[in-house]
Amino acid sequence: AATAKFLFGQQSVMTAVDSQSLHHQLFYLPGRACSSRRNESVVVVMGATGTGKSKLSIDLATRFPSEVVNSDKIQVYRGLDITTNKIPLAERCGVPHHLLGELDPEAGELPALKFRSLAASAIEGIAARRRLPVVAGGSNSFIHALLAARHDPRVDPFAAGDSRRGRRERLRYRCCFLWVDVEKKVLAEYLDRRVEEMAADGMVAELEAYFAAEGAEPGRHPGLEKAIGVPEFREYFEKGKGAKKHAAAVAAIKANTRRLAEEQVRKIGRLGESGCGWALQRVDATAAVRARLEGSAWAAAWDRDVVGPSVAAVESFLES
Numbered sequence: 001a002a003t004a005k006f007l008f009g010q011q012s013v014m015t016a017v018d019s020q021s022l023h024h025q026l027f028y029l030p031g032r033a034c035s036s037r038r039n040e041s042v043v044v045v046m047g048a049t050g051t052g053k054s055k056l057s058i059d060l061a062t063r064f065p066s067e068v069v070n071s072d073k074i075q076v077y078r079g080l081d082i083t084t085n086k087i088p089l090a091e092r093c094g095v096p097h098h099l100l101g102e103l104d105p106e107a108g109e110l111p112a113l114k115f116r117s118l119a120a121s122a123i124e125g126i127a128a129r130r131r132l133p134v135v136a137g138g139s140n141s142f143i144h145a146l147l148a149a150r151h152d153p154r155v156d157p158f159a160a161g162d163s164r165r166g167r168r169e170r171l172r173y174r175c176c177f178l179w180v181d182v183e184k185k186v187l188a189e190y191l192d193r194r195v196e197e198m199a200a201d202g203m204v205a206e207l208e209a210y211f212a213a214e215g216a217e218p219g220r221h222p223g224l225e226k227a228i229g230v231p232e233f234r235e236y237f238e239k240g241k242g243a244k245k246h247a248a249a250v251a252a253i254k255a256n257t258r259r260l261a262e263e264q265v266r267k268i269g270r271l272g273e274s275g276c277g278w279a280l281q282r283v284d285a286t287a288a289v290r291a292r293l294e295g296s297a298w299a300a301a302w303d304r305d306v307v308g309p310s311v312a313a314v315e316s317f318l319e320s
């Protein structure tokens with residue numbers, strides 16, 4: 001069944017890309033607006049931190065020949081792999097990833113407009129290799145900048161009160177949006193647990209090396225300065241360690257991670273019905289995350305509630 005699904009996926013992708021190159025030949029006129037040639041099919045995996053976006057993107061890539069384009073504004077930089085939760089190489093199962101740890105953190109913050117052009121080049125390359133581009137990551141400002149037909153850096157698409165209800169914002173690609181959601185309380189508990197595990201498992205040593213490399217030049221890595229973990233641990237490393245300071249830093253990371261997750265869910269809402277009107281397909285990973293918290297087998301719930309509906313959504317997207 002897995003092989004049949006894989007082949008089915010491959011055929012679907014090729015059909016989509018073939019019809020798109022026919023579209024190129026028929027409709028692309030040199031000098032015309034880019035939107036006439038930017039009709040690649042793109043799968044977008046969205047969700048708050050800790051919901052399993054990276055895992056889902058790999059699960060999809062093992063069924064449909066795909067490459068992943070990272071859309072987390074902190075994970076684009078080299079370094080702090082544990083602190084920023086980059087998917088480890090071993091878990092990528094050989095799936096090529098773009099814009100993941102590629103940029104120099106000393107080069108400054110990546111503007112959304114620049115991300116739009118870098119990620120668009122990655123998508124074009126993936127489509128040219130006749131694979132499915134899967135955009136995965138939690139920065140909804142980057143997702144909007146990449147996918148909206150028009151991007152104006154002066155406009156904040158998430159501004160409160162800017163409701164465009166009833167008016168669907170045009171997309172630059174043909175998109176299948178998958179939103180991995182987890183009940184707020186369950187996610188908060190899981191995120192707390194994850195921070196504790198990270199703190200016990202390499203994050204603090206990684207941050208120590210980061211601050212040591214900064215040396216006498218604080219702010220030398222502007223790309224990573226805002227990564228959750230860096231501001232919270234700065235005092236601990238710069239003004240003298242101690243159990244109290246350590247506990248305060250871990251508590252601040254927990255609170256800021258929870259806040260980030262809430263803000264991400266609000267922004268996803270704005271990309272969906274209450275704003276841009278993009279058709280987000282929500283998959284519910286609550287049972288899988290709860291099972292992880294309880295220490296019970298969670299893979300069956302993940303496959304049933306997340307992978308199954310996502311694969312079905314991508315299959316029907318590629319057939320349509």
Ligand code: ATP
Nearest residue numbers: 072073074075083084138139140141226227228260
């Ligand atoms: P904003 O405009 O608030 O930056 P955004 O949608 O552009 O929002 P988010 O991905 O929500 O970007 O990131 C907001 C902040 O959350 C980042 O500036 C950073 O402090 C933190 N953050 C996001 N992703 C990570 C990560 N992978 N690791 C550590 N911190 C992160």
